[in-house]
Amino acid sequence: MIADQHAVTTHSSKLSLRQMMIIFLLAIVSVVILINGWLIWNSWQRTIASAQNDAHNLSQSLSRQAEDTFLQVDLTLQDVSDRISLIGLNQAQHGYLRELLSSRTSSLPQLNGMAIYDAQGNWLVTSRGNIPKQINNSDREYFRYHLTHADSRVHIGKVIRSRATGDLVIPVSLRLNNSDGSFRGILLASVNLSFFKTVYGYYNLGRHNVLALMLSDGTILYVRPYxxxxxxxxxSDSPLFTTLLKNASSGTAVYKSALDGKERVFGYSALQRYSLVTAAGYDKGQLMRGWFSTLSVxxxxxxxxxxxIFLLGMLVLRHISLNQKNQLELTAVRDRLTAMNRTLQTLALVDGLTGLANRRQFDLYLQHSVDRAHKLQIPLALLMIDVDSFKAFNDSYGHPAGDDCLKRIADALTHLPHRPDNLVARYGGEEFAIILPGGDREVASRLAQQVVEAISALNIPHQHNSCGQQRVSVSVGLHVMTQENQILSPQALIAGADRALYVAKNAGKNQVAE
Structure with missing residues (x-):
């Protein structure tokens, strides 16, 4: 039972160690995953932030480039308008104005051409010199705009195809007024769309990244890729125009492009001088692929x-399991050895026939009792008990009957009223002994008499008992040692009890002698 409990306790403790190891490994793995997950997430956030910063800077650069481009055209138109105000638009001035428009066009690489139209939309002067017959531009959006708007600022219109060259151009127009403020005509400068294709081509961007130039109403003038x-x-239904530009004239945001539905990191900027908006967008998927390729190692x-960590943990757990198994096996072997040792000790100290203490245990306990009596200054009594005429009993009834007789006598002696520290032993053959630590003469005499009576009460037949009765009887020799009467020693106590037993035998047996 004790061994089993110990095994269960050991098993539980080992299980606890294994559970603690599993928890420790899970904690280590979790911490590693959390830390690296946070680092990866933070790296991605830095990538997005860097892309937003780049996109914002790029949109600002596009904004400045667009403003410079249209400012040059604006100043040129204002200069030509001032000259027209001075010299007029009569036929005599057309040659001068043609040279002026031609020189201004050649000086600005972004220009496709310049032209002057009268109040009915008829062509008066162009930078190219030749005027196609029966061509009228009153149907153009910019013409209708200036016809209804009297402001003196330039108007940037939607992309159109030039009727003179067939190229795609962005019309930049200025209203011409008479001295009374009435509508006089249009001064037009057309900006080549290919100019922005060239300029935007200088930027090193991925094929899914976007650069765009738009009117403030959401109309696209140019986009890369073209x-x-x-x-x-x-x-205009894009988040750029529905939300972002209403809150700030420039900034960054991540949203799906209205062009192709791809999610991009955008930077945007609205020009202060002109109704234009520039935007630069980095494809989020491309950013993620680039980020992941960098982070893959x-x-x-x-x-x-x-x-x-997992493999080391498995090795440790396997070692713990093997150690647990070995510990359980060692514990079982130890417990078996302990049980065997106790059994051997018991066999070494117990008489095999009667179950009483044997001679070895008697000698050890007597020595211990003598030492204790000497130390505590208490008396010590010894009863030596001999079965009367036991040889004759064996000769008459046989040795099996003799063994049974000894067993019954041992049982009777065991069941006498004893103190807990009394020891009943088989001294040898048909002799028994009782050690009474602390027993004085009165106690020893009373117990000795009880021994004689108890054995006689067994009524074991013995026809050849020399004491005169037909049943088994015993003789008892009693000796009590105290500090006053003699020196305490096991030999002296045994010798005294033996002498008393000899006296009891000679006095007729079946009695107690001191």
């Missing part, structure tokens, strides 16, 4: 680290 179908497309190393 798609002709996107020109003049209106994307780190992720691979982290994965290897986790695998190493």
């Amino acid at each position: 798609v002709e179908s996107a020109i003049n497309r209106n994307i 780190y992720i691979a190393l982290c994965t290897i680290l986790l695998l190493v």
Whole structure:
């Protein structure tokens, strides 16, 4: 029972150690995953932030470039308008004005051409010199705009195809007024769309990244990568125009492009001088692929680290399991050896026939009792008990009957009223002994008489008992030692009891002698 409990306790403690190891490994793996997850997430956030910063800077650069481009055209138009105000538009001045428009066009690389139209939309002067017959531009959006708007600022219109060259151009127009403020005509400068294609081509961008120049109403003037179908497309329902520009004239945001539905990191900027908006967008998927390719080595190393931790943990757990198994086996072997040792000790100290203490245990306990009596200054009594005429009993009834007789006598002696520290032993053969630590003469005499009576009461037949009765009887020799009467020693106590037993035998047996 004790061994089983010990095994269960050991098993439980080992299970607890294994559980603690599993918890520790899970904690380590969790911490590694959390830390690296946070680092990866933070790296991605830095990538997005860097892309937003780049996109914002790029949109600002596009904004400045667009403003410079249209400012040059604006100043040129204002200069020509001032000259027209001075010299007029009569036929005599057309040659001068043609040279002036031609020189201004050649000085600005972004210009496709310049032209002057009268109040009915008829062509008066162009930078190219030749005026196509029966061509009228009163149907153009910019003409209708100036016809209804009297302001003196330039108007940037949607992309159109030039009737003179067939090229796609952005019309930049200025209203001409008479001295009374009435509508006099239009001064037009057309900006080549290919100019922005060249300028935007200088930027090193991925094929899914976007650069765009738009009117403030959401109309696309130019976009990179160039798609002709996107020109003049209106994307006013984009978050850029529905929300962002209403809150700030420039900034960054991540949203799906109205052009192709791809999610991009955008930077945007509205020009202060002109009704234009520039935008630069980095494809989020492309950013993620680039980020992941850069981070792949780190992720691979982290994965290897986790695998190493897992394998080490499995090895440790396996070692714990093996150790547990070995400990349980060692514990079982130890418990078996302990039980066997106790059994051997018991066999070494117990008489095999009667179950009483044997001679070895008697000698050890007597020595212990003598030492204790000497130390505590208490008396010590010894009863030596001999079965009367036992040889004759064996000769008459046989040795099995003799063994049974000894067993019954041992049982009777055991069941006498004893103190807990009394020892009943088989001294040898048919002799028994009782050690009474602390027993004085009165106590020893009373117990000795009880022994004689108890054995006689067994009524074991003995026809050849020389004491005169036909049943088994015993003789008892009693000796009590005290500090006053003699020196205490096991030999002296045994010798005294033996002498008393001899006296009892000679006095007729079946009695007690001191």
